[in-house]
């Protein structure tokens with residue numbers, strides 16, 4: 001008891017962290033608003049639940065009525081084995097890049113709780129010790145993917161959505177009738193970073209019965225919450241139809257009920273203070289009446305077939321330590337909650353009953369031991385040591401011999417226990433070849449480059465076991481090195497410079513699709529202004545359902561860069577950056593026309609970029625609204641842009657960057673269309 005006396009002091013400073021920690025109810029409300037048919041599905045589930053409850057052996061509850069000091073042990077040993085896949089949606093940040101080991105160890109912790117084997121059940125307060133439920137649920141990282149290929153049950157995807165997550169970040173879902181999908185992200189759109197505010201949410205089975213919602217079925221959580229206060233156990237609880245202990249409303253507002261009898265009515269809690277731990281609000285005099293067979297005293301628990309009206313006197317203290325509360329001291333599920341989860345696992349709603357079907361367990365390899373798989377080579381490019389103020393974002397553009405800007409390459413290989421990594425770098429790298437092993441596997445490799453062009457990064461990765469002798473190789477273009485020493489001299493007395501984006505002109509105009517997706521700059525050889533060629537931003541999202549249910553373009557950005565120009569001949573008088581463009585919007589609502597083209601210049605080889613102009617709205621979509629993919633047909637559609645270059649931009653080594661940011665509407669649906677640019 002003494003232990004808890006310290007808790008109020010410890011938790012009061014952090015108690016507000018727990019408010020709004022789980023967003024499952026809010027998401028469910030949204031689905032009810034947008035897809036009212038879900039309400040019928042919920043009603044049908046509840047009816048099935050009630051029918052199921054009638055079949056439940058109430059003797060365990062009835063035993064309380066006989067003043068037994070402990071309840072009979074749930075004698076069933078059947079375990080619900082559930083294949084899972086963990087999707088790491090990341091941007092190579094410490095707060096989102098989960099290692100395989102972190103995931104494998106977390107699954108063990110989650111399973112301890114589902115087996116009621118977590119040692120801190122010892123801290124459950126006395127009134128609830130008899131009610132601790134063993135969920136007999138065991139999550140297994142799948143060893144076979146949907147195509148039957150070997151897997152660790154872990155996928156990786158780098159995305160801008162990792163830090164503005166929501167349903168759109170639920171990339172790469174595996175069939176939700178065969179796997180429980182768990183996505184980890186950095187943080188949620190609009191939620192604070194770290195272990196604050198919204199931590200996670202899940203889908204109720206009823207939601208996932210609605211076809212448009214099925215691509216979101218599963219659990220999504222901040223990576224930092226992977227083993228924080230039973231967050232995943234809580235969310236998987238929702239996935240198996242558990243409500244918050246106070247019901248589907250806002251926490252700490254009104255007495256509520258979760259349709260589970262042995263969790264007394266409560267308002268719920270946002271901290272684990274002593275007062276909350278022994279909270280009797282809403283629960284004083286809480287009893288339930290059943291017609292059940294009465295049961296004799298331990299140790300035999302003789303059953304009398306008498307179907308007696310039995311009044312069960314549940315604790316008059318609420319279950320603040322329940323995993324479905326927000327108290328921050330999540331220790332237990334009750335037996336009633338376990339029943340509810342088991343009933344859900346036996347419903348065909350959203351195919352929950354298929355997950356543990358023996359045929360499915362075989363197809364997903366859920367019960368097989370984890371295999372020794374070959375490593376998957378991967379690395380990230382971080383901001384290296386720079387002179388002066390470092391750029392605020394990751395950058396992949398520099399000049400040859402630019403010692404003011406280093407790049408740091410970090411080994412991110414996974415899918416096996418990595419034993420050794422050899423990294424090689426082209427373009428006269430300051431460290432052309434580095435071998436990492438042991439504790440050095442995660443150390444950064446700093447490089448500058450002396451030769452212009454695309455830097456190729458080679459990797460040779462050795463794992464352990466069968467993969468310890470033959471390395472897995474990869475070769476990736478990662479950084480562009482511009483030639484800053486041979487700028488194109490622009491002197492209107494001699495000749496104007498024109499760029500028409502013909503394939504033979506663009507070798508030194510690097511294009512970056514940072515997140516390797518559909519939304520990107522591409523050379524186009526059919527729709528140019530004067531000749532055939534131009535450059536196009538493919539902003540029209542033409543992916544079919546369900547592919548377009550996730551991976552919204554909102555949040556993406558893509559660049560192309562010019563080579564160096566010497567503009568010193570134009571140090572006085574007017575000097576303009578001119579180009580032609582044509583575009584449309586997919587939406588007719590001006591408020592949703594959020595695409596932008598931001599043109600910047602750099603005079604220090606890409607370390608700092610100054611904005612010249614941001615082009616938006618009707619300047620960008622100058623041809624109005626078009627709901628199909630746009631391609632220009634006539635000259636008339638093209639508009640001239642003329643941007644005055646300030647004196648500071650007229651150096652002997654000026655680069656230009658064209659950054660496109662596609663926009664979305666309130667539903668995260670892409671609102672932009674294709675955009676064409678030519679004749680710079």
Ligand SMILES: [Zn+2]
Pocket residue numbers: 022023024025234235238244
């Ligand atoms: Zn919740």
Ligand SMILES: [Zn+2]
Pocket residue numbers: 513514515516517518519520556557558
């Ligand atoms: Zn892109």
